[in-house]
Amino acid sequence: MTIYDTTERTGDQFDHLRPHFDTELVARATALIPLIREHAAETSEQGFVAPAVMAALDEAELLSLFVPHRYGGHEASMRTSMEVLAELAKGDGSTAWAASLLNVCTWFATTFSAEAQDEVFGTNPRSKVAGIFTPGSTMTRVDGGYLVSGRWPYSSGSFAADWAALGIAMAVPEGEDPRALALFSRDQFTIERTWFVTGMKGSGSDTIVLVDQFVPDHRVQRFQDMREAQYLTPHQAEERNSNMAFIPVAALVLIAPQLGLARHALELTLVKLPGKSVAYTRYTEAKNSPAHQFGVAAAATKFRLAELLAGEAADLIDHRAILRELPTRTERAQIRNDTGVVAELVKDGLDLLLTANGAGSFAEANVLSRIWRDAEIAGRHAYVTPEVGKEVYGRVLLGADDALTMDI
Numbered sequence: 001m002t003i004y005d006t007t008e009r010t011g012d013q014f015d016h017l018r019p020h021f022d023t024e025l026v027a028r029a030t031a032l033i034p035l036i037r038e039h040a041a042e043t044s045e046q047g048f049v050a051p052a053v054m055a056a057l058d059e060a061e062l063l064s065l066f067v068p069h070r071y072g073g074h075e076a077s078m079r080t081s082m083e084v085l086a087e088l089a090k091g092d093g094s095t096a097w098a099a100s101l102l103n104v105c106t107w108f109a110t111t112f113s114a115e116a117q118d119e120v121f122g123t124n125p126r127s128k129v130a131g132i133f134t135p136g137s138t139m140t141r142v143d144g145g146y147l148v149s150g151r152w153p154y155s156s157g158s159f160a161a162d163w164a165a166l167g168i169a170m171a172v173p174e175g176e177d178p179r180a181l182a183l184f185s186r187d188q189f190t191i192e193r194t195w196f197v198t199g200m201k202g203s204g205s206d207t208i209v210l211v212d213q214f215v216p217d218h219r220v221q222r223f224q225d226m227r228e229a230q231y232l233t234p235h236q237a238e239e240r241n242s243n244m245a246f247i248p249v250a251a252l253v254l255i256a257p258q259l260g261l262a263r264h265a266l267e268l269t270l271v272k273l274p275g276k277s278v279a280y281t282r283y284t285e286a287k288n289s290p291a292h293q294f295g296v297a298a299a300a301t302k303f304r305l306a307e308l309l310a311g312e313a314a315d316l317i318d319h320r321a322i323l324r325e326l327p328t329r330t331e332r333a334q335i336r337n338d339t340g341v342v343a344e345l346v347k348d349g350l351d352l353l354l355t356a357n358g359a360g361s362f363a364e365a366n367v368l369s370r371i372w373r374d375a376e377i378a379g380r381h382a383y384v385t386p387e388v389g390k391e392v393y394g395r396v397l398l399g400a401d402d403a404l405t406m407d408i
Contacts, residue, residue: 019077019318019319020077020080021079021080021083022074022076022080025076025080025084026087028060028061029060029062029083030090031060032053032056032060032062032088033088033090035053035056036091036095037092039053040091040092040094040095040370043095043202045202047201047202047204048098048160048202048204049098049157049160049203054160057088061126063128063160064128065103066081066103066110066241067106067107067110068110068235068241071110071117071121071125075241078244078318078321079311079314082252082311083256085099085253086256086260087260088257088260089257089259089261090260090267091260091264093260093370093374094202094203094374096257096260097157097203097257097374098157098160098202098203100156100254101130101157101203102129102130102157103253105130105157106127106129107241107244108165108181108226109121109129109165110233110242111221111226111231111246112218112232113218113219113221113233114235116219116232127162127163128160128161128162129161129162129163129164130156130157130158130208131155131164131165132154132155132208133167133179133223135167135168135179136151136152136153136166136167137150137166137169139169139170141171145215145216145220146214147213147214148166148168148182148184148212148214149211149212149213150209151192151208151209151210152167153194153205153206154195155191155205155207155208157203157205158191158205158206158208162186164183164184164189165181166184166210167179167182167223168220177222177223179222179223180220180221180223181226182220182221183215184210184213184219188210188213191207192206192207193206194207198373198376199370199373199374200373200374228246228326229326237324240318240322243320243321243324244318244321245317245320245321245332247332247336248332248408250383251335251339252314252335254378254381255306255342255378256310257378258306258343258378258379259310261374262303262349264371265349265350265353265371266296266353268367268368269299270296272357273287273292275287278292286356291356295352295353295356296356299349299350302346302349303346306345306346309338309345313334313339316331316335317335329396329408332408333392333393333395334393335408337392337393338389339383339384339389340384340385340386340387340389340390341386341389343375343378346379347376347379350372353368354368391406392404392408
């Protein structure tokens with residue numbers, strides 16, 4: 001599929017249809033890889049990204065990728081942001097996962113009302129937002145807003161958040177979608193340590209807790225409107241990112257870390273495997289073993305396919321946003337499908353590489369072991385699950401009679 005219908009044409013009249021790819025931003029991420037790797041073990045051990053790394057990410061302005069220029073942000077394209085986050089994952093999966101979620105949830109806040117945006121970014125243009133869609137609350141309608149209590153687990157990056165975008169369930173007429181997102185400031189919530197897992201250990205995906213906190217109406221946005229890119233922001237006419245498709249962006253950003261994990265695993269393999277002897281065979285160097293040649297070639301091919309699919313999806317999101325159009329139903333289903341396929345390709349490729357590298361790959365001290373565990377956890381996010389994406393895409397392609405059972 002060709003994303004742009006202008007690729008074979010010449011002339012500057014089509015430049016406005018091509019999103020800017022910011023190589024300088026990507027270079028900033030690449031430059032931080034040594035520091036991120038240096039602190040990767042600390043990040044995993046303590047359950048959140050090492051302070052030195054967070055400070056470096058903040059200083060490099062890599063946590064405000066989608067923030068509009070009017071607040072001093074980069075207003076980066078989806079393709080640029082995916083590449084930045086993938087490069088961070090070459091350093092460490094947990095770090096990239098936290099950065100991915102903080103960036104995308106901060107973008108959510110940029111789609112709210114002008115008053116809400118000013119509260120979030122007006123005095124702190126580098127505000128960071130964590131978030132969870134799933135309603136986890138009890139709420140009472142009061143004058144001017146809602147009084148909310150609840151628990152929101154798996155809030156990645158919440159340790160660094162200045163605000164939280166949390167799912168709530170509104171009282172609406174029967175048949176309407178009650179879901180909404182509401183913005184809460186850091187002084188309104190606490191964080192309970194609940195993220196004790198085998199992979200993505202340093203992502204800080206803990207539980208946000210609210211007890212009787214007020215949220216005004218201007219900080220609430222209905223999910224059904226966000227899903228259709230009918231945001232409350234008054235800036236859609238002049239800002240590309242204010243027109244990006246909500247679910248496709250929220251899903252696709254989750255596989256950027258997978259791409260970086262794959263890159264790191266292949267990098268390690270190509271450095272360490274060629275001269276390694278192959279036990280119980282006559283091969284003194286794995287580079288001469290057909291089994292290892294086939295395995296590495298197959299893995300590299302899967303990773304390249306993953307990169308191509310992810311890049312195509314990012315370009316599609318950017319292109320439609322430039323045109324101020326919501327991607328078609330088929331395009332949104334395709335992105336949901338391809339998000340899962342990318343994770344599947346990376347998982348399968350990593351399995352091949354770890355087999356090629358041998359049982360020692362699973363030693364706790366081996367970086368490949370951490371990469372494998374991180375990818376296994378990240379690939380099981382609800383928006384990434386391959387089977388769900390395939391069902392969505394198949395239903396739309398075939399025109400299934402019953403309604404979709406998930407968002408696109």
